[in-house]
Amino acid sequence: MGIIVIGMNHKTAPLHIRERLSLSCDDNSRMLDEVKDISQVREVMYLATCNRVEVVANIEDSVSGVERLKFFIFSHGNLSHDEMKECLYIYRDHEAVRHLFRVASSLDSMVMGEPQILGQVKDAYRHCVEHKASGIILNKLLHHAFRVAKRVRTETGIANNAVSVSFAAVELAKKIFGYLSGKTVLIIGAGEMSELAAKHLMNNGVSKIVFANRTYENAVRLANDFHGIPIGFNLLEEKLKEVDIVISSTGAPGYIITERMIVEALRRRKNRLIFLIDIAVPRDVDPAVEDIDNVFLYNIDNLQEIVDENVKNRMREADKAEAIIADEVTNFSNWLNTLEVVPAIVSLRNKADSIIDNELEKSLSWMKDMKEDEKEKIKILASSVINKLLHDPITRLKEESQNGGADSYVAAIMRLFKLETDD
Amino acid sequence: MEKLLFKVALAAYFFSAVGYITSILVKRVFIAKTSTWVLLTAFAIHSLSIIVRWVGTGYSPVTNIFESLSFIAWAISGSYVAFQLKTKTRVLGAFVSPLAFLLMMVASVKLVDNVSMPAILQGYWVPFHIILSLVGEALFALACLAGVMYLIQDNLIKKKKSYRFTRLLPPLRDLDKINHVSLLWGFPLMTLGVIAGSIWARTVWGSHWQWDPKQIWTMISWFLYAFLLHQRLAIGWKGRKAAVFSILAFSILLFTVIGVNIFFLSVHNFM
Structure with missing residues (x-):
């Protein structure tokens, strides 16, 4: 699992190359469907404006997934190998999140602070949702990006004053x-x-x-x-x-x-x-x-x-915006990290619940003379013992995920409790 | 009670002045909006204090120079708040509220509990004369302030420098409009004030007109404003010329109100 951005913008690619890529992808829906067909791609959004062409995706196996995505863009845009090497940029994980936040906040625009880009990102996202190409990660990522863009707009003067x-x-x-x-x-x-x-x-x-x-x-x-x-x-x-x-x-x-x-x-x-x-x-x-x-x-x-005076002013405000974005990238990464431990926690809980159910079923024979409310009390007792026992490991796991070092803990828990996840 | 209200109003004027000036320095509309509410509160409390004093003494609330200053502060803030609600130009507040605060400070020097009213000021026409004149003068003060800001903004736009400051000040059209409307309301009020005064003068001094320095200078100011209003309405003076002239007229008026009592011997010696 990993977030990745592959694309080109006005800084990296001249207009005629951006044009070629953007035209070939003109039929937005077909483009999305085709990328979705790549087996490693779980979620994907396609953003094309006059200054940029980008694919934002959540892909499975980083190495081969990136290669296939790159190849896809490469063949679509009819790009030569050199052109691709020169013009394409690839951002992964934190950097991909930061890039998307910067794009949405108009820090990466040709005219910094111009307001159209946010609308274009929103359109791209709506399109992606309509084609069921988004999932839990892209949904969260894009909504977070919209929030960041709003914060940048209201807390800095990046969009103030005319620059044309x-x-x-x-x-x-x-x-x-x-x-x-x-x-x-x-x-x-x-x-x-x-x-x-x-x-x-x-x-x-x-x-x-x-x-x-x-x-x-x-x-x-x-x-x-x-x-x-x-x-x-x-x-x-x-x-x-x-x-x-x-x-x-x-x-x-x-x-x-x-x-x-x-x-x-x-x-x-x-x-x-x-x-x-x-x-x-x-x-x-x-x-x-x-x-x-x-x-x-x-x-x-x-x-x-x-x-000229206004442009200088926007440059100063951009520093403030970068700080906000750095902040928000951390927030998002924290959420993303928690996501790594969620499947383990879910299966741990499932296992505990099924143990309780099984044991209660076995005990039905000797419990049959008991009154209803007494049976109920025994059920409550059983689940509270299990909950107490699980509480600390689960809390600890979440904490570790914030520090980014949960992998070994997840592996240990899976092994110790003999867990399996759908992942 | 009325003293306490006065002091609370004074403090509120102070806070709104600080707020308005801060809002310009840090460029936050929110602070200016809050300051407007503070100024409105100051105005309300001030009104209450004037009413309480009026009811308490039984005399009109403007019998000496200090009370008059307080009353002018009240009238200026009142007309400004009214304008603000219409034109939404908050920046003028950064001029108005410090002015109101200063007037109140001076007024607070002689905050006496009870005044013994000279017999000459106990006529039926006195409160009309004083209140109409002072409200008229407050409106002219506002016209003058708008004129000053107009000249600053006009100069900034013409010089094509310091665009940052241009952005802070209100549009020229709004300032010209404030100047225009203040004159339009101030002039008839001042005229009525003068008429009320001359009616009263006849009852105490025997004739409408005494060739008193105060009366002569008032006439001069009145003619200046009549001329300005005529030029605006009939000839079409707008913008810069009208702003310059309203500042000039107001300085003459200010001399009439304060200077005449210092430099001349006038029968109108109470203020």
Whole structure:
């Protein structure tokens, strides 16, 4: 019996290899069934995200089991021997538990602290339960991992503060406007960054997005994607008087938004605050506007500085998270160790119970004249003698298991009491 | 009894001030939430002590400068708690509760059991005049505090540095709103307070207007606030300009309330 993690992530394998493995395993259910068919595999979970492909399993005989699991992944991903050697990692027992806890807590993620991974682990686990691929160990392990992830999230600041430019922009907007529902955003030009920002702003409650583009067709296309309003550049100045947030990312050589335009817009909008985000290089917004009251201008470098500061902060918090995980790995190992002695204890108890039953049956002949309550008292006496006798060895066995040295005791008990387990 | 209540309220203000400041330093919302409840308790006990005193003496609870300070502390904490329930910006508490505590400390210096009320202050209009004016002034103090925080936050966001501190302070919009609403409520209260005072002045001094320094400075403050409110409502002043002006207006008001009695000879010499 042993927990094992075999897999690859964004650190060990380049995208094209992860892709190959992940695609071949695309049919998640078939994948699980096939791994389950490996005789040494007792329980198995399969986790695939865009940054990692992992198999978490409880396998019987470590050596041959690992080899067969490795071979399975190897053949599935169509990996060459070198690729496999370079990209795959294998964690066993404590290390496997630690790895899973780190993954679930988002310490192993490309963007440390990102929240999606926990949901992905949960999905993978649900899938595994649906296919009856989980058992006592994986169930306990995964539930423990979810608890650890929650602890890390609430007790450390690992998930605090934006670590992407577009999230940083959203956070700043919230510090200016309080909340974003009912606010209007103007997006000038097209580009990956502005689309991402538009998506984040919408997720945070922005209800109306206006897309401006020199080519009106492009504005219409974006507006269709985001249920926004397309406008041409001729209406830009008009719109500046109503919108709250402006994101500009055109390829224009000069300033699209000039100081005069902002001064004029501010007068017409009765000085309502306006937040300008200029992510274009060269810049779209005249830097002079930042000296105007109630106007806030951030360019790409300003936002990047915030992100850098936040990343540093998360690094510091990660140390706290590692300590929590170390703690929880010990907790889980303790439970796992107790598991080693459980079969011995169960069969010891079974044997004791059957002895009592047998002996009482034999005594029935001379007990037949006794009253019911007297028979009952004799039964109680017999089982309490047995319990007293077993109490100390069982306690001792559990204690030894916590120290990790129960093997010899289990063997001795099995031999001395002539026990057999199903194991 | 009323002294004991006062002291308990004083202690509660102290603990809420410590709590609010700690919550900023260690960044735990839980402590700020607890501090809010402590402040609310302080406010409740303080209210009780004022009522007990009022009933006990039979006079309005604001007859000398120390009682007035205590009353201002009461009004500021009350309006802050009301705002907090609406806007959920707890950080302002780190300014409000230490202020309330300091006012209470000064007020506790002369915690006399019974005051002999000068005859001039025994008119029917006196409590109206004093309470309306003080609540108005407390709201203006809150507007000023929100203005100060607005300028700090505005500066932090504009300078693009120390994002850590930006995160601790409330959003600009909330601060501007607190400033706006405080003015909106404070101004009519102050106006009514002035009217009540002038009615009373006629009964004791024979005319509504004496060209007394206190009255002149009150008029100046009143005009400043009238101007500010006009600029906000009609011209659309918002944010920075409104914040700066509300701080300016409040410093004039503060001089009117405290400075005038020190530097001028006024018939309004009780406070």
